[in-house]
Amino acid sequence: MTAATHPTTARTVTPATDPAVTPARETTAAKATRYTLAALRLALGWVFLWAFIDKVFGLGMATPDKGAWINGGSPTKGFLGNAVAGPLEGFYHSIAGAAWADWMFMLGLAAIGTALILGIGLRAAAVAGSLLLVMMWSAVLPPENNPFMDDHLIYAGVLIVLALTAAGNTLGLGRLWSKLSIVQRLPWLK
Numbered sequence: 001m002t003a004a005t006h007p008t009t010a011r012t013v014t015p016a017t018d019p020a021v022t023p024a025r026e027t028t029a030a031k032a033t034r035y036t037l038a039a040l041r042l043a044l045g046w047v048f049l050w051a052f053i054d055k056v057f058g059l060g061m062a063t064p065d066k067g068a069w070i071n072g073g074s075p076t077k078g079f080l081g082n083a084v085a086g087p088l089e090g091f092y093h094s095i096a097g098a099a100w101a102d103w104m105f106m107l108g109l110a111a112i113g114t115a116l117i118l119g120i121g122l123r124a125a126a127v128a129g130s131l132l133l134v135m136m137w138s139a140v141l142p143p144e145n146n147p148f149m150d151d152h153l154i155y156a157g158v159l160i161v162l163a164l165t166a167a168g169n170t171l172g173l174g175r176l177w178s179k180l181s182i183v184q185r186l187p188w189l190k
Helices: 028-057 077-083 089-095 099-118 122-138 151-164 175-180 181-185
Strands: none
Touching: 028 099, 028 151, 077 089, 122 151, 151 181, 175 181
8 A cells, every 4th residue: 555645634644654554563362362373273283294194104103013004004994994983883894994095084184284284275174174073073973981072073173263263374374375376266275
């Protein structure tokens, strides 16, 4: 915005002097909220990315070496084939170990984790991540320690909050990402 004449006062206004343009000073609470949401975004991104890395290489945390994807293991066969219980058990057993399910699961973990770590594509990551998390929640209904609530649903809620608050703009590449022409044409990519 360049200097212009204000229509009611006939004085020259600039972005720094026009109250409609001058941004308000950020409060300490708002700044703390931004950084807390960024930290939650990075932490949740690491949860997804670590699950991908551990399943690819079998680092022994949740996936033993012999079960690693690079050693011929299936990222979906163990859990979906053995640990699933509840009303959707038959459905999950039917896709356990299928190559397409392994690829979809692993690509989802990698893409969601990377998007969260970088702070880009949070809307798409929130939708995909929430879908994946709700599916994981539905695989063990009812949850072991609660009639319906577990950490998968909490994580899905956090993903949605991160997308709604543009949490990728702090400690992330969200601002740069949103300036890309394709993201401006397709705002769901924000």
